[in-house]
Amino acid sequence: MSVHHHLSDATLMSYAAGNLPESMTLVIAAHLSMCPACRNKLTVLEDIGGMKLEQAPAQAMAPDALDMVLAQLGPQEERPIRVSKPVAPSDIPQPLRSYLPERLSDIPWKTMAPGIKTFTLPGVRTQTGTLRLLKIAPGVTIPEHTHGGMELTLVLRGSFSDEIGRFTCGDIADLDEETNHQPIADTDEDCICLIATDAPLRFNKLMPRLVQYFTGM
Numbered sequence: 001m002s003v004h005h006h007l008s009d010a011t012l013m014s015y016a017a018g019n020l021p022e023s024m025t026l027v028i029a030a031h032l033s034m035c036p037a038c039r040n041k042l043t044v045l046e047d048i049g050g051m052k053l054e055q056a057p058a059q060a061m062a063p064d065a066l067d068m069v070l071a072q073l074g075p076q077e078e079r080p081i082r083v084s085k086p087v088a089p090s091d092i093p094q095p096l097r098s099y100l101p102e103r104l105s106d107i108p109w110k111t112m113a114p115g116i117k118t119f120t121l122p123g124v125r126t127q128t129g130t131l132r133l134l135k136i137a138p139g140v141t142i143p144e145h146t147h148g149g150m151e152l153t154l155v156l157r158g159s160f161s162d163e164i165g166r167f168t169c170g171d172i173a174d175l176d177e178e179t180n181h182q183p184i185a186d187t188d189e190d191c192i193c194l195i196a197t198d199a200p201l202r203f204n205k206l207m208p209r210l211v212q213y214f215t216g217m
Protein backbone atom coordinates (compact mmCIF):
# COMPACT_ATOMS: atom_id res chain seq x y z
CA MET A 1 0.00 0.00 0.00
CA SER A 2 1.44 3.39 -0.83
CA VAL A 3 0.03 6.29 1.14
CA HIS A 4 0.17 9.77 -0.37
CA HIS A 5 -1.99 11.85 1.96
CA HIS A 6 -1.05 12.01 5.65
CA LEU A 7 -2.05 13.48 8.98
CA SER A 8 -1.01 17.08 9.58
CA ASP A 9 1.64 17.75 12.21
CA ALA A 10 -0.93 19.64 14.27
CA THR A 11 -3.26 16.62 14.25
CA LEU A 12 -0.45 14.23 15.19
CA MET A 13 0.49 16.50 18.08
CA SER A 14 -3.08 16.69 19.31
CA TYR A 15 -3.26 12.88 19.09
CA ALA A 16 0.01 12.49 21.01
CA ALA A 17 -1.27 14.90 23.65
CA GLY A 18 -4.55 12.98 23.98
CA ASN A 19 -6.61 16.07 23.14
CA LEU A 20 -8.99 14.57 20.60
CA PRO A 21 -12.39 12.88 20.93
CA GLU A 22 -12.50 9.09 20.65
CA SER A 23 -13.98 9.31 17.13
CA MET A 24 -10.95 11.26 15.79
CA THR A 25 -8.56 9.06 17.73
CA LEU A 26 -9.95 5.93 16.07
CA VAL A 27 -9.57 7.32 12.54
CA ILE A 28 -6.01 8.41 13.33
CA ALA A 29 -5.14 5.02 14.84
CA ALA A 30 -6.54 3.31 11.74
CA HIS A 31 -4.38 5.50 9.47
CA LEU A 32 -1.34 4.86 11.66
CA SER A 33 -1.91 1.11 11.27
CA MET A 34 -1.63 1.62 7.49
CA CYS A 35 1.11 4.30 7.35
CA PRO A 36 4.74 3.78 8.46
CA ALA A 37 5.60 7.43 7.74
CA CYS A 38 3.06 8.80 10.24
CA ARG A 39 4.00 6.11 12.79
CA ASN A 40 7.61 7.28 12.63
CA LYS A 41 6.62 10.92 13.03
CA LEU A 42 4.47 10.02 16.03
CA THR A 43 7.33 8.12 17.67
CA VAL A 44 9.59 11.15 17.26
CA LEU A 45 6.89 13.38 18.71
CA GLU A 46 6.48 11.14 21.72
CA ASP A 47 10.24 11.20 22.22
CA ILE A 48 10.42 14.99 22.34
CA GLY A 49 9.87 14.99 26.07
CA GLY A 50 10.62 18.65 26.66
CA MET A 51 7.72 19.88 24.56
CA LYS A 52 4.62 20.81 26.49
CA LEU A 53 2.15 19.38 24.06
CA GLU A 54 -0.88 19.97 26.21
CA GLN A 55 -0.27 23.70 26.19
CA ALA A 56 0.52 24.11 22.49
CA PRO A 57 -2.57 25.33 20.63
CA ALA A 58 -2.67 23.19 17.48
CA GLN A 59 -3.97 26.00 15.28
CA ALA A 60 -1.00 28.23 16.05
CA MET A 61 1.57 25.81 14.65
CA ALA A 62 3.19 26.28 11.26
CA PRO A 63 2.20 23.49 8.86
CA ASP A 64 5.83 22.36 8.59
CA ALA A 65 6.68 22.74 12.28
CA LEU A 66 7.41 19.08 12.85
CA ASP A 67 9.48 18.78 9.68
CA MET A 68 11.61 21.68 10.96
CA VAL A 69 12.13 19.93 14.28
CA LEU A 70 12.98 16.68 12.49
CA ALA A 71 15.48 18.51 10.27
CA GLN A 72 17.26 19.81 13.37
CA LEU A 73 17.41 16.34 14.86
CA GLY A 74 19.11 14.92 11.75
CA PRO A 75 18.48 11.53 10.18
CA GLN A 76 16.21 9.27 12.19
CA GLU A 77 16.64 5.57 12.59
CA GLU A 78 13.76 3.35 11.60
CA ARG A 79 11.76 2.85 14.79
CA PRO A 80 10.08 -0.35 15.85
CA ILE A 81 6.40 -0.40 15.00
CA ARG A 82 4.14 -0.18 18.02
CA VAL A 83 0.81 -0.58 16.28
CA SER A 84 -0.08 -4.26 16.27
CA LYS A 85 -0.18 -5.86 12.84
CA PRO A 86 -3.32 -7.45 11.43
CA VAL A 87 -3.44 -11.13 12.34
CA ALA A 88 -6.60 -12.30 10.56
CA PRO A 89 -7.21 -11.88 6.82
CA SER A 90 -9.64 -9.04 7.55
CA ASP A 91 -9.87 -5.90 5.40
CA ILE A 92 -10.78 -3.86 8.51
CA PRO A 93 -7.84 -1.94 10.06
CA GLN A 94 -6.97 -3.42 13.45
CA PRO A 95 -8.02 -0.40 15.60
CA LEU A 96 -11.56 -0.58 14.17
CA ARG A 97 -12.19 -4.30 14.51
CA SER A 98 -14.03 -4.21 17.81
CA TYR A 99 -16.57 -1.79 16.27
CA LEU A 100 -17.22 -3.55 12.95
CA PRO A 101 -18.07 -6.96 11.50
CA GLU A 102 -15.29 -9.26 10.28
CA ARG A 103 -15.16 -7.79 6.78
CA LEU A 104 -16.27 -4.63 4.96
CA SER A 105 -18.66 -6.77 2.91
CA ASP A 106 -20.53 -7.77 6.11
CA ILE A 107 -21.41 -4.23 7.19
CA PRO A 108 -25.18 -3.64 7.53
CA TRP A 109 -25.33 -0.46 5.45
CA LYS A 110 -28.22 1.99 5.53
CA THR A 111 -29.09 3.99 2.43
CA MET A 112 -28.53 7.70 3.01
CA ALA A 113 -29.06 9.08 -0.49
CA PRO A 114 -29.02 7.58 -3.99
CA GLY A 115 -25.58 5.95 -4.39
CA ILE A 116 -24.55 6.70 -0.80
CA LYS A 117 -24.77 4.24 2.09
CA THR A 118 -23.73 4.79 5.67
CA PHE A 119 -22.95 2.92 8.85
CA THR A 120 -22.48 4.66 12.20
CA LEU A 121 -19.93 3.01 14.46
CA PRO A 122 -21.69 2.05 17.68
CA GLY A 123 -20.58 3.16 21.12
CA VAL A 124 -17.97 5.74 20.13
CA ARG A 125 -17.75 9.05 22.00
CA THR A 126 -17.89 11.75 19.31
CA GLN A 127 -18.66 14.88 21.37
CA THR A 128 -20.58 17.15 18.95
CA GLY A 129 -19.51 15.31 15.81
CA THR A 130 -20.02 11.95 14.14
CA LEU A 131 -18.05 8.83 13.24
CA ARG A 132 -19.37 6.82 10.34
CA LEU A 133 -18.47 4.77 7.31
CA LEU A 134 -19.67 5.93 3.92
CA LYS A 135 -19.96 3.71 0.87
CA ILE A 136 -20.09 5.86 -2.26
CA ALA A 137 -21.07 4.28 -5.59
CA PRO A 138 -18.86 4.91 -8.64
CA GLY A 139 -19.31 8.41 -10.06
CA VAL A 140 -21.38 9.64 -7.11
CA THR A 141 -20.48 13.01 -5.58
CA ILE A 142 -20.90 14.18 -2.00
CA PRO A 143 -22.39 17.70 -2.23
CA GLU A 144 -19.89 20.53 -1.87
CA HIS A 145 -19.46 21.45 1.78
CA THR A 146 -17.25 23.05 4.37
CA HIS A 147 -16.85 21.98 7.96
CA GLY A 148 -17.79 23.54 11.25
CA GLY A 149 -14.52 22.09 12.51
CA MET A 150 -12.13 19.29 11.77
CA GLU A 151 -12.93 16.42 9.39
CA LEU A 152 -10.83 13.29 8.99
CA THR A 153 -11.57 10.95 6.08
CA LEU A 154 -9.69 7.67 5.72
CA VAL A 155 -10.09 5.59 2.55
CA LEU A 156 -10.56 1.87 3.27
CA ARG A 157 -11.45 0.73 -0.26
CA GLY A 158 -11.61 2.31 -3.72
CA SER A 159 -10.77 5.97 -4.17
CA PHE A 160 -12.15 9.47 -4.43
CA SER A 161 -11.03 12.76 -5.88
CA ASP A 162 -11.75 16.28 -4.75
CA GLU A 163 -10.28 19.77 -5.06
CA ILE A 164 -7.26 18.67 -2.99
CA GLY A 165 -6.28 15.58 -4.94
CA ARG A 166 -6.88 11.87 -5.34
CA PHE A 167 -7.24 9.65 -2.28
CA THR A 168 -6.74 5.88 -2.44
CA CYS A 169 -6.69 3.11 0.18
CA GLY A 170 -4.80 4.24 3.30
CA ASP A 171 -4.85 7.94 2.39
CA ILE A 172 -6.31 10.36 4.92
CA ALA A 173 -7.84 13.77 4.23
CA ASP A 174 -7.12 15.92 7.28
CA LEU A 175 -9.32 18.98 6.74
CA ASP A 176 -10.00 22.05 8.79
CA GLU A 177 -12.98 24.36 8.80
CA GLU A 178 -11.56 26.46 5.94
CA THR A 179 -11.55 23.67 3.41
CA ASN A 180 -14.33 23.52 0.87
CA HIS A 181 -14.61 20.30 -1.13
CA GLN A 182 -16.80 18.04 -3.21
CA PRO A 183 -15.51 14.46 -3.20
CA ILE A 184 -16.44 12.07 -6.03
CA ALA A 185 -15.90 8.29 -6.12
CA ASP A 186 -13.67 8.11 -9.18
CA THR A 187 -13.29 4.44 -10.21
CA ASP A 188 -15.70 1.65 -11.11
CA GLU A 189 -15.49 0.33 -7.53
CA ASP A 190 -17.44 1.54 -4.49
CA CYS A 191 -15.40 3.92 -2.34
CA ILE A 192 -15.57 3.08 1.37
CA CYS A 193 -14.35 5.79 3.76
CA LEU A 194 -14.27 6.25 7.51
CA ILE A 195 -15.19 9.84 8.37
CA ALA A 196 -14.98 11.63 11.69
CA THR A 197 -16.28 15.17 12.07
CA ASP A 198 -16.28 17.30 15.17
CA ALA A 199 -19.17 19.52 14.08
CA PRO A 200 -21.99 19.24 11.54
CA LEU A 201 -21.07 19.79 7.89
CA ARG A 202 -22.16 23.01 6.19
CA PHE A 203 -23.42 22.63 2.65
CA ASN A 204 -22.75 25.54 0.35
CA LYS A 205 -25.73 25.49 -1.92
CA LEU A 206 -29.33 25.21 -0.99
CA MET A 207 -30.34 21.75 -2.14
CA PRO A 208 -33.33 20.99 0.07
CA ARG A 209 -33.68 17.31 -0.86
CA LEU A 210 -29.99 16.57 -0.49
CA VAL A 211 -29.63 18.63 2.65
CA GLN A 212 -32.50 16.63 4.04
CA TYR A 213 -30.65 13.40 3.21
CA PHE A 214 -27.50 14.66 4.86
CA THR A 215 -29.07 16.18 7.94
CA GLY A 216 -27.11 15.09 10.94
CA MET A 217 -24.05 14.18 8.90
Ligand SMILES: [Zn+2]
Residues within 6 Å of the ligand: 003, 005, 006, 007, 031, 035, 037, 038, 039
Ligand atom coordinates in the same frame (compact mmCIF):
# COMPACT_ATOMS: atom_id res chain seq x y z
ZN1 LIG B 1 0.43 8.92 7.07
